[in-house]
Amino acid sequence: MTIAKVLMAGCMALAATGAAMAKDNPMVGGAPMYATKNIVENAVNSSDHTTLVAAVKAAGLVETLQGPGPFTVFAPVNAAFAALPAGTVDTLLKPENKAMLTKVLTCHVVGATAMSDMVAKMVADGGGKHVIETLGGCKLTAKAMNGMITLTDETGGTATVTIADVVQSNGVIHVIDKVLLPAQ
Incomplete structure (x- = not known):
């Protein structure tokens, strides 16, 4: 079964159980995350994701990530951006580097809802690893x-x-501790 079929089946299951899962959403960055809000509406409340939110705005991706999705966002915390080489974030946020910023950010987004148990199953079915293709064309293992x-x-x-x-109205967020980068 392809990743798209597995993820779409998961989306249907998520839609059926969304209300129950909303009660169990974890806090992120000191803020409650509501399953009734979209990715951007929740992310702006997380004190751990201010750099990510600024980057999403600079890249012009707010409208996209407020759209119907479904999306899975692997959301790096502020410390992940701070761990990049000095000046990297400031350089990426410059208007002339919007294309590169967009590429980096979309390498954190999958065009489907992928809950962790589904990802773990794909990894197990793949003999210990599974390649996930992102909207930015990056391949994450x-x-x-x-x-x-x-x-x-x-x-x-x-x-x-x-x-x-972290269930959203248009997908799911998984908080990560490093920024994922495309091949150079």
Whole structure:
């Protein structure tokens, strides 16, 4: 079964159980996350995602991520952006670098709802890893280690999902501890 079929089946299951899952949404960045709000409406309330929100605005992706989706967003925390080489974020936020910023950000977005249990199943079915293609055309390799999901980007950098399954009205957010980068 293709990832799209598995993810679409998961979307249908999510729609049927969305109300129940809303009660169990974790807090992110000190703020409650509401399953009735979209990705942008929730992200702006997280104190851990101010850099990501600023980048989404600079890239002109707000309207897209407020759209119907479904989307899975692997959302790097502020510390992940701060860990990039000095000046990287400031350079990416410049208007003349909008295309590169958009590429980096869309390498964190999948055009389907992928809950962590679905990703873990795909990893298990794939013999320990599963390649996920993002809207930015990046290929992320998902693995499960010690009960945690990791994602390795095209440069070899690895992020860990630190908060999984934050249900949104238009998909799901998984909080990660590193910025995922496209191949150079």
